[in-house]
Amino acid sequence: MTEKTTSKYLLNLEKQFAHDNPVLLQALKVFQEVDQLEYELGLIQADETTASKHSWWPIVSLVGGNSNAKSRFINSYLGTGQLVSGLQTSSHKFTLLMHGNQANSSTLPGTALDVDPRYPFYKISSKIEQQQEGEGGRINSYLELITLQSDHLKGKLFIDAPNVATAMATPVISMLTKHTIETSDLVCVFSDIFDTDNELAKELIGLLVLYQDTNKFVYLIDEPTANLSTTNNNAIISLWQRKLSELGLNTGQFIVLTNQQNSANPSGSGYFAEIDHRMANVAHGRSYRVLDALEKNINDIQDVVIPEIQKGISAWKDRVNMSTLVILSFIGSLAVLAEIQMGILEFLIDPIIGPIIAVVLFVVMIPLHLIGSKLQAKLISLRLVARQKELHLMENLSNLFEKNLTFGRMLLPAKDPVGWNKKTKAHLLQLREKTEELVQSLNDNFSNYQEPAKNNQPASFKEFP
DSSP states (O other): OOOOOOHHHHHHHHHHHTTTTTTHHHHHHHHHHHHHHHHHSSOOOTTTTTGGGSSOOOEEEEEESSSSSHHHHHHHHHOTTHHHHHHHHTTTEEEEEEEEESSEEEEEETTHHTTOSTTTTTTTTHHHHHTTTTGGGGGGTTEEEEEOOOGTTOOEEEEOOTTTTTSSOOOHHHHHHHHHHOOOSSEEHHHHHHOOOOOOHHHHHHHHHGGGGGGOOOEEOOOTTSSOOOOHHHHHHHHHHHHHHHHOOOOEEEEEOOGGSSSSOGGGSHHHHHHHHHTTTTHHHHHHHHHHHHHHHHHHIIIIIHHHHHHHHHHHHHHHHHHHHHHHHHHHHHHHHHHHOOHHHHHHHHHTTHHHHHHHHHHHHHHHHHHHHHHHHHHHHOOOOHHHHHTTOOHHHHHHHHHHHHHHHHHHHOOOOOOSSSHHHHHHHHHHHHHHHHHHHHHTEEEEOOOOOOOOOOOOOOEOO
């Protein structure tokens, strides 16, 4: 067994989580074991890691309609006026906001996000190209990165999505919107999207309904004339709860935005305190998302990757066998024709000439079978490359398939890929169990069952803030 070196990406993540998140630190070790297993199968290269499939940053996304509520909120919450002009000119782009040390903000092109595995839009250009041919090279038209010196951005990323009222519902915009919702740990939904009647708004509402059970949505109700009266705000929230219930949205937190956002100390207002509380929990959502991604990676090996290879091998065998049968049928037809014309049956049953003819036929068919196998393998390999892109897999399906193109496997009916055996399956099961234990460890950070005390006091749950 060749030992795979730990990728630089995993080493950098280890430095980041070595002191503040022991569960994610343990998850990195499981990712390394998954990498080793996939490396042995030939699915990834020595410098690759499956951990780069997902962003490890806590991610907050903001989606809104056509009002300026979203831009007012961003400027007020982040405590800066630098963004106003930038957001107006880039309202058609997905803007990633991150903390920067420079006093002035910096705007970087979308290509900066496409090539960096730390960010949630890593290699997104290939998905864009799949959605609309020729658009993958225009990634800067869809994405940008802005760095800001804001304490609220420390340790997390904000994704400001285009306003649904002004953006067109193109295949690329729809895909990026879905990607943003799926990737985010917290989604701030501004109420003005429900007053927008276009295709993109309908698609977005459909996504909210689809993912509402993830508990990641906070609905920000823009009521500039509202005051901080609890009764008034409760009435506003009840009204919106009924309105969204009619759309199929029955979960999520509601926060009323008031004119207090323009006060000298916005962080002291009631709704900012609620938002700060949700923001503080984004890192926990990220941890569960990473562990869920780890479990999905493990399951995908058995449920997606291997079945695709098995289908390829099966199709390859069937095509090769069919080609060989066609050749044999052709030779058999020639033999029948020769028997009719010249009478060669006596040569076939001759004790000397008959075996010689059989040996010659065997010698001729073996090379033809091997040549047919290689030709069909190239076609299957190309199909697996296309399938890999279609499924957005990092794993090199064609590489594992080509490891099966040995002389013995060309002749034998084996359909399982090289390396896919009981030992590998048992290892996958062990990795899945480790991941479940990590989820339990993460749960224990919030509640931990205590053994009954000696004085027969009832067991209790210890709550953590």
